[in-house]
Amino acid sequence: MKSDLKLLAYLETFLTENRIERFNSVLPKRTKHFTVATEDVYQLHNTSAVMRSCDVFGIQELSIVEEVNSKSIDREIAMGAQKWVDLNRYHSITDCISDIKAKGYQIVATTPHIDDCELIDFDITKKSCFFFGRESQGLSQQVLDEADCFLKIPMVGFTESLNISVSAAIILQHVTAQLRKSTIQWQLSEEEIIEKRFDWIKKTLKDYDAIVERYQL
Numbered sequence: 001m002k003s004d005l006k007l008l009a010y011l012e013t014f015l016t017e018n019r020i021e022r023f024n025s026v027l028p029k030r031t032k033h034f035t036v037a038t039e040d041v042y043q044l045h046n047t048s049a050v051m052r053s054c055d056v057f058g059i060q061e062l063s064i065v066e067e068v069n070s071k072s073i074d075r076e077i078a079m080g081a082q083k084w085v086d087l088n089r090y091h092s093i094t095d096c097i098s099d100i101k102a103k104g105y106q107i108v109a110t111t112p113h114i115d116d117c118e119l120i121d122f123d124i125t126k127k128s129c130f131f132f133g134r135e136s137q138g139l140s141q142q143v144l145d146e147a148d149c150f151l152k153i154p155m156v157g158f159t160e161s162l163n164i165s166v167s168a169a170i171i172l173q174h175v176t177a178q179l180r181k182s183t184i185q186w187q188l189s190e191e192e193i194i195e196k197r198f199d200w201i202k203k204t205l206k207d208y209d210a211i212v213e214r215y216q217l
């Protein structure tokens, strides 16, 4: 740990002050208390916009299931968010659900169709993974069957549902604002923060490997 911190301090001498300040202000606001998963979303710009919202609202991990559609993130729409948010890709929803559960998250199926829990009543105390479904069909029966809770954004218009990325932004804004006001321990651990610093510096410095090699000589 001590030597890690020394190396970090050395690496930071290669960053601009602005970048260091940015890391310092963003990292304490990152969380793994909540995470997000998208299931077979087929419009690139939708997944990318969800990733951008994860970054904006401090969600550190996003899982993307590409069981039916294998498309990647649209870099332009994600606006570089793919650099700062950890992306887990799955080709099977079964694998994704079992990983999420193994990490201690409850499965929250977001859906406009089930009156179980409205956004305003959502219990933020539990570690939760918010699943968002496909543009046309919504979430698969498998996710609905595995869900611990069904979350709905109330709607009062004629339209049947919201766009997936709009739903993600509304839900994430609400739950993260509540989390920040709470006394729950939601921040990353000290180790996770150090790990993220290394990761972000690596993604920032083109000659990262050469710098580390020089340092170790």
Ligand SMILES: C[S@@+](CC[C@H](N)C(=O)[O-])C[C@H]1O[C@@H](n2cnc3c(N)ncnc32)[C@H](O)[C@@H]1O
Binding pocket: 110, 111, 112, 131, 132, 133, 134, 135, 136, 137, 138, 139, 151, 152, 153, 154, 155, 160, 161, 162, 163, 164, 165, 167
């Ligand atoms: C365009 S909607 C899917 C609509 C689809 N026809 C259906 O039956 O679910 C895409 C995704 O956005 C989320 N979503 C849309 N409206 C929502 C709402 N009012 N509450 C919660 N989630 C919503 C859900 O994750 C949904 O699977």
